[in-house]
Amino acid sequence: KQEVTQIPAALSVPEGENLVLNCSFTDSAIYNLQWFRQDPGKGLTSLLLIQSSQREQTSGRLNASLDKSSGRSTLYIAASQPGDSATYLCAVSDRGSTLGRLYFGRGTQLTVWP
């Protein structure tokens, strides 16, 4: 069974810092990897999706990398802002004949203070 681990569990930083969130998974036979953002009491918003054949994806101040062979991904947040405060979830997808299921980590709870 796929196991996804995220480190650290929580992170509190001052505004402006560059951050790295880590994700590891046990089974390298993935279809893709996604990073989601979840605000308190809300649903999930997809931030970045990396296909298994790709090494990284970028969106604005966010950059996600994938090393499939070692079972690792990192989410890099540049110049953090208080509005970035949320829980960040990493998820990997397997895929059979239909759209695959997602296996999630427990998330990293990020607080960016002014």
Next chain:
Amino acid sequence: EAEVAQSPRYKITEKSQAVAFWCDPISGHATLYWYRQILGQGPELLVQFQDESVVDDSQLPKDRFSAERLKGVDSTLKIQPAELGDSAMYLCASGTVGTGDQETQYFGPGTRLLVL
């Protein structure tokens, strides 16, 4: 922009009562998922539908949980009887196989269940 709709947003019930959650996926999305997220943890899949058929319900506690998607569009998740440990956020997601490389799941706002 199209969104996944869920109702109710919040539900408080007493243990042993029946509860039901509803999800309306994005139009045209053939795949629908129900996830359960316990506070402080990541979501875990309960059931996956492809059109009206169940693809994966291996993690669904079938003695008390049931899910249906009769016409392959909206879906209902039911718990009967509810137990204290069922308190969680219930998330619905939908998706479709893309023509390119991009395939993702779109999540609804969730239903937060509290069992007293």
